[in-house]
Amino acid sequence: MSPHSPAPAPAPAPGDRLPGTLYATDAIPLHLRRAYWREALSRTFAELDVTVADDQCAGSLRTSRLGHVRVATVDSGPMRVRRTPAPAAPGPDEHLVVTLLVRGAARIEQDERTAELGPGDIVVCDMARPLRADFPTPFRTKSLVFPRRLPDLGEAGLRRLIARPVHPGTPLGTLLLPLLTTLVDTAETYPRALGDAQARHVLDLLGVMAADRLGHEPAGTPEAARVLLPRIRAFIDDHLADPDLSPDVIARAHHISVRYLHRLFQAEDVTVSRWIQRRRLQRCRRELARRQAAGHTIAAVAHRWGFTSAAHFSRVFRAAYGMTPAEWRDTAAHTPPTALPQTPTPSYRHILPPPRPVLTGETDRTAA
Template sequence: MIETPPHVVPFGPIRFSVLTFPSMRWVRTPRLSHRSDPESYALAFAQHNGTMALSRLGTDVVLGSRDLVLYDSSHAYDVRLAVPECAQASVTIAQFPQALLPLPRGHIDNLLGRRIAGNTGVGTLLTQSITSVLTGTTPFRAADAVRLGTILLDLLTAVLAHESDAHHTPPPQHEALLLRIQEFVCRHLGEPSLSPIAVANAHHISLRQLHRLFRTQDTTVAAWIRRQRLDRCRRDLADPRHGGSPVHAIATRWGFTDPAYFSRAFRAAYGISPSEHRNLTGCVVTTAAGSPVA
């Protein structure tokens, strides 16, 4: 039985729930998943002295304090949390629309229901940041909450990307070159002339060698450049500071010269249009006539 009601805190696209209770169990059945599916992901971690076990699709995983677990509202699951007698557990859950997670669906599916370390490396940064934001005493303005939500979603994405990349690590010398190339690309994303051949020439390697490096990332050079540009657009569309900028202006800022192509690429990547994404994150600015900026 939950001892205190859930404390729900919205931060832009993410809704955080903090629950405190003794040992308990909660189940989402296949029937409930089919009847009501908000098409969201949730990332949970607990601060307690006991163990948390999650069963999904016949696979069990046992989690310790600060361990993270990602689950999908479309799937059934069974969660059991056990703590010593008379003790209390506190679980933090971050829930967000599936369309906002900028990672390939196949990579995400491989991480569902698995233990993700939340007390080492980038996982520590995420859990500490979430805890700090939720336990702070200083109130946030609405615009601050939206920006913080975007930052926390980026951190969450970094944790999941790190877990996914751990299975595709290139040799050290190739990894160093790949990092230099990725940094170069990120510095020049706003230049429409940025292309695989331009990247290869800038690093004095052949186009074939460049493509071979990116195969370790399960993507192509052009697809990686496009994804980085789309991700920058996604963040700007959710940022109140850019709420007055038309969608096409944000796209142009990050190297997209064809608005129709940008709109198709954005929908293909995230499942929604740029304008729908802006609405979903709550960053909608209207014109003097009362219509939203498009």
């Protein structure tokens, strides 16, 4: 090790917050910078060949750990990177690198694929395979580095991931970009146990990525459900007034199949259509109790929240709450607002018949 080689980070004590290491070229003599920068990058990602002019070699690299995952932020001038591992089976210490390009441009070549990256794009690289990466202008990246064995995707799954960019405007990009950014930026603040948990979420999302590339539903990835369900519920709440809201519409808006959408709601012990109906009933019940809405007919309130039939609305309201909409409005009108019961979750069990099965090709529209 030369006198100007990057110093290793000290080993943390059990329970400590995760330590970070900063490598920077500005304090290194100009004639030693290229060797210093190459060693810093190689320690963080893998053994690399770095091509950069001495007078352009300027950069900083901040890195820390989240369990088995290393996070890194690189700010650098233009450079070219090459990785040429021996043509043998991947070793146990080889890594995958998930990189977000924050600023600049990049061209990644791996496994006979070429990825042209712009700001916001995310790409996966396999450090067990030959790699070429060109950064023609100053750039910033945020990366996660972890053992390639951890995602348990198999060689076919890994090949589907590498050098295939995920763009920021896509559904998968909206999942990955904020999580990756937050993990890299805040890694040093996590206690180790929380860091391990966050690292597992990253691995779950890689499973989502692999399933997306293979054209499969990411049913076995809890991270997908954890992120998708709140967004789907918010989408439903934002579109309750639309009488055409249906599982098919919701699935298309979130780029998933209707079958997978129903699977997400199985854990809620309710169908998608019943969930829509429940939310509509809650909104109607709340509005009918408002004195400002006393001049609105019950049919108008029902129509406002997506019910197309006043008679159907009255039936499902009575089944859910044990009284008709008119009886509820009358009760609310003669009761102080602070004494009114909170809007309960409508109950259909043992009151309404189970929803009929949806035939192939038929749209599930029972929510209205």
